[in-house]
Amino acid sequence: MKFNEDVLWNQLLDVxxxxxGVCGAINSEQVDVVPQGFNNSIRWNVGHIILDQDTWFHYLIEDEAEIPATYEKFFGFGTSPSTWTEEPPTWKELxxxxxxxxxxxxxxxSGRLEEPLQRESELGMSTIGEIIPRTLYHEWYHLGYIQSIRRCIDANAQ
Structure with missing residues (x-):
């Protein structure tokens, strides 16, 4: 499958x-609140977006990840602020x-989107380029949670 790299990178940058823009408008006092009905905070969702994108780009290839390995214990699948036993990365760092x-x-x-993964992943992804759309829909999904959490916090503050 031939990719138009500029289009994919522009989509990633646009998302x-x-x-x-959404996260920059959030009051830093809101980032650790976990409203009733939610399992995670805004900080957790942002850290999870970062970890997920880095993990998928480095999944089934030889390159080293760009994100510290400690992020997995804070923001990996199945974690939540309730499982943290030490201080997570700061909001500023995230x-x-x-x-x-x-x-x-x-x-x-860049220039590597056709590079094959070591094996086909779930959903049939077999190249680095096929990873980008997956990370974009994942980011939008968690951005929805960030916006919902913020609305709950704002509604409860009134």
Whole structure:
């Protein structure tokens, strides 16, 4: 499958700019609140977006991940703030990674989107380029949670 790299990278950057706009408008006092009916906080969702994208780009290839391995215990699948036994990365650190991650990945993976994975992954993905759309829909999914959590926090503050 031939990819138009510019289109895929522009989509990744566009989604991230939207996420940054939403998260940049959040009061830092709200990032650790877990409203009733939710399992996670805004901080957890942002960390999970970062971890997920890095994990998928490095899944089934030889390259080392860009995100610290400690992020898995804070933001990996099945974790939540209720499982944290030490201080998670700061909101400022997460916002900086959220901002820089797309360019870091673009620099590292430009020209490599046709590169095959070591084996086909779930959903039939077999190249690095096929990973990008998966990370985009995942980011939108968690961005919806971030917006819902913020609305609940705002509604409860009134």
């Amino acid at each position: 991230r700019q939207f996420t940054l 916002m900086e990674l959220l901002k820089t991650q797309p360019e870091v990945l673009k620099l590292k993976f």
